[in-house]
Amino acid sequence: xxxxxxxxxxxxxxxxxxxxxxxxxxxxxxxxxxxxxxxxxxxxxxxxxxxxxxxxxxxxxxxxxxxxxxxxxxxxxxxxxxxxxxxxxxxxxxxxxxxxxxxxxxxxxxxxxxxxxxxxxxxxxxxxxxxxxxxxxxxxxxxxxxxxxxxxxxxxxxxxxxxxxxxxxxxxxxxxxxxxxxxxxxxxxxxxxxxxxxxxxxxxxxxxxxxxxxxxxxxxxxxxxxxxxxxxxxxxxxxxxxxxxxxxxxxxxxxxxxxxxxxxxxxxxxxxxxxxxxxx
Amino acid sequence: xxxxxxxxxxxxxxxxxxxxxxxxxxxxxxxxxxxxxxxxxxxxxxxxxxxxxxxxxxxxxxxxxxxxxxxxxxxxxxxxxxxxxxxxxxxxxxxxxxxxxxxxxxxxxxxxxxxxxxxxxxxxxxxxxxxxxxxxxxxxxxxxxxxxxxxxxxxxxxxxxxxxxxxxxxxxxxxxxxxxxxxxxxxxxxxxxxxxxxxxxxxxxxxxxxxxxxxxxxxxxxxxxxxxxxxxxxxxxxxxxxxxxxxxxxxxxxxxxxxxxxxxxxxxxxxxxxxxxxxx
Numbered sequence: 001x002x003x004x005x006x007x008x009x010x011x012x013x014x015x016x017x018x019x020x021x022x023x024x025x026x027x028x029x030x031x032x033x034x035x036x037x038x039x040x041x042x043x044x045x046x047x048x049x050x051x052x053x054x055x056x057x058x059x060x061x062x063x064x065x066x067x068x069x070x071x072x073x074x075x076x077x078x079x080x081x082x083x084x085x086x087x088x089x090x091x092x093x094x095x096x097x098x099x100x101x102x103x104x105x106x107x108x109x110x111x112x113x114x115x116x117x118x119x120x121x122x123x124x125x126x127x128x129x130x131x132x133x134x135x136x137x138x139x140x141x142x143x144x145x146x147x148x149x150x151x152x153x154x155x156x157x158x159x160x161x162x163x164x165x166x167x168x169x170x171x172x173x174x175x176x177x178x179x180x181x182x183x184x185x186x187x188x189x190x191x192x193x194x195x196x197x198x199x200x201x202x203x204x205x206x207x208x209x210x211x212x213x214x215x216x217x218x219x220x221x222x223x224x225x226x227x228x229x230x231x232x233x234x235x236x237x238x239x240x241x242x243x244x245x246x247x248x249x250x251x252x253x254x255x256x257x258x259x260x261x262x263x264x265x266x267x268x269x270x271x272x273x274x275x276x277x278x279x280x
Numbered sequence: 281x282x283x284x285x286x287x288x289x290x291x292x293x294x295x296x297x298x299x300x301x302x303x304x305x306x307x308x309x310x311x312x313x314x315x316x317x318x319x320x321x322x323x324x325x326x327x328x329x330x331x332x333x334x335x336x337x338x339x340x341x342x343x344x345x346x347x348x349x350x351x352x353x354x355x356x357x358x359x360x361x362x363x364x365x366x367x368x369x370x371x372x373x374x375x376x377x378x379x380x381x382x383x384x385x386x387x388x389x390x391x392x393x394x395x396x397x398x399x400x401x402x403x404x405x406x407x408x409x410x411x412x413x414x415x416x417x418x419x420x421x422x423x424x425x426x427x428x429x430x431x432x433x434x435x436x437x438x439x440x441x442x443x444x445x446x447x448x449x450x451x452x453x454x455x456x457x458x459x460x461x462x463x464x465x466x467x468x469x470x471x472x473x474x475x476x477x478x479x480x481x482x483x484x485x486x487x488x489x490x491x492x493x494x495x496x497x498x499x500x501x502x503x504x505x506x507x508x509x510x511x512x513x514x515x516x517x518x519x520x521x522x523x524x525x526x527x528x529x530x531x532x533x534x535x536x537x538x539x540x541x542x543x544x545x546x547x548x549x550x551x552x553x554x555x556x557x558x559x560x
Contacts (some may be wrong), residue, residue: 124541124542133551159482160439161554191477202438232474233464263405263407263408264404
């Protein structure tokens with residue numbers, strides 16, 4: 001058992017690496033190095049960015065297809081080997097080729113591929129470069145290290161989407177992301193982090209975002225990786241910008257108590273019968 | 281026309297006053313003084329806290345009933361007179377006696393009572409002291425100063441509830457609140473403000489929260505009033521704690537463009553057909 005596990009906690013690592021669409025070999029190696037490093041530091045759960053096997057800034061669909069992989073391809077095989085060797089959960093973004101192309105994320109638990117989630121809410125040029133949006137709910141996987149859910153980047157900007165795994169009992173939501181850098185007022189956090197904090201608090205669920213670092217074909221990235229507790233406050237990061245690995249020991253069982261006052265429970269207090277106007 | 285109106289903007293005031301359940305006369309007078317002051321400073325929309333006619337810390341249902349008023353009672357009559365005299369929109373919290381007792385907020389537009397909203401998600405002792413939860417959606421009222429929606433305090437902790445007026449076209453969500461003071465990590469904003477920022481950004485809608493100040497029967501309040509733009513960043517406040525009036529000139533028409541990238545629109549990108557698992 002790791003130190004964290006002995007204390008009833010889960011050590012979560014988010015690895016803010018620099019995938020590079022112009023350098024596929026180094027890109028895969030960086031994911032391997034990041035997982036090895038996190039394992040050496042006692043991590044039980046390791047989260048890598050969106051499209052961490054390929055980079056993001058595809059020129060066109062042909063290039064995307066050339067960098068996409070099957071779910072039993074090189075990247076997943078490498079990650080599964082590491083997950084097995086170190087008894088880890090790995091959550092990592094993958095450009096998935098299943099005939100159609102998906103912006104996916106895999107959840108690997110101790111060597112076994114437990115879930116492949118396909119991004120349901122596509123961002124900007126993802127809509128034009130050839131990705132197909134996924135139609136399936138975010139998975140919630142019971143692992144030895146907690147009940148872990150997965151969604152990808154822009155998905156987390158839809159609080160109704162975040163509710164689904166939260167209501168299904170997720171303790172920890174892992175979010176591989178590639179957050180483009182936008183201007184913001186001085187002294188303010190990136191808005192994506194603020195929304196991730198809100199997602200955590202309104203569900204009393206831990207959230208671990210692995211953003212990417214660096215600049216790729218002229219696109220600057222936020223580098224806003226962060227681990228947020230069930231009260232909605234960061235417990236590791238954000239550091240903003242540079243490659244880094246953030247670690248936090250989380251008592252994930254805290255997410256199973258949704259009370260926030262003597263008479264309030266963030267899930268039981270919902271009134272879904274009043275929310276029907278949401279639907280088409 | 282006011283200065284703000286001439287520039288195509290709406291001047292919004294949030295008045296962080298101190299209602300006091302032990303001093304009903306001063307409590308009503310403070311609302312009158314706050315509206316007069318905001319009017320003198322050119323406000324077009326004035327937002328007062330939750331239960332601003334009565335205070336909050338009711339001992340029991342009998343005391344609540346003794347301080348509750350009809351919707352044509354003294355408080356609404358006073359506010360409507362000021363709204364008419366100064367050509368204002370007033371949004372203010374009212375302990376409403378309609379046989380049953382409601383934690384309500386009124387929207388008065390230039391002297392006319394346009395809406396009474398009843399809090400749908402009750403907080404803590406509100407559930408035991410005798411309030412009945414409301415069952416109606418937050419109103420969205422077309423006024424001379426923009427399309428204005430209203431909900432109350434804990435309601436805004438439910439992003440699905442916030443979506444309803446946002447999807448119905450609200451430019452500005454006014455939130456009378458009484459935020460109890462909770463501990464938070466050093467350097468962090470109150471979580472309620474973070475969630476209000478998220479609500480604004482995921483809907484590209486302005487949000488104006490009028491919190492209360494002071495201590496009442498031992499309960500400390502956050503005093504976290506804030507005016508937030510459609511990008512989710514504060515443009516006035518938070519100052520935290522003391523009585524104050526915050527003012528901001530808002531170009532509310534910005535809320536009618538939901539685009540955040542060439543190919544993304546925060547409302548059109550929703551996939552409500554996938555959100556059905558929300559419902560009972």
